[in-house]
Amino acid sequence: MSEEQQIKKGFNAGYLMAKHKPELSQTMQDGFIDKENPFALGFIAGAKEHGHEVSKPRTKNYTVQIPKSHKKDKSRDKDFRDM
Numbered sequence: 001m002s003e004e005q006q007i008k009k010g011f012n013a014g015y016l017m018a019k020h021k022p023e024l025s026q027t028m029q030d031g032f033i034d035k036e037n038p039f040a041l042g043f044i045a046g047a048k049e050h051g052h053e054v055s056k057p058r059t060k061n062y063t064v065q066i067p068k069s070h071k072k073d074k075s076r077d078k079d080f081r082d083m
Contacts, residue, residue, distance in 0.1 A: 004038075006039045007038045007041060007042035007045075008042060009039060010039035010041065010044075011043070011045055013046065014029075014042060014043035014044060014048075014049075015046035015049055015050045016046075018046065018047040018050040025047050028043065029044055
């Protein structure tokens with residue numbers, strides 16, 4: 001297995017572990033003996049990525065702009081029958 005594939009497997013494993021079992025994920029990160037191992041690098045990066053996504057605010061500010069054609073036109077409300 002190539003180094004890139006090991007990093008991807010580690011990243012996915014770290015992300016999922018942090019999502020479903022965060023305590024175990026932290027224990028595993030602390031327990032890696034060789035932190036330069038491609039799987040360990042990917043695992044740690046995946047766990048951090050999950051942490052970044054969780055800490056992002058989920059709400060967005062949306063603004064609604066009403067087209068001018070839908071704004072109330074006061075001249076249309078006048079009663080022209082008296083003319």
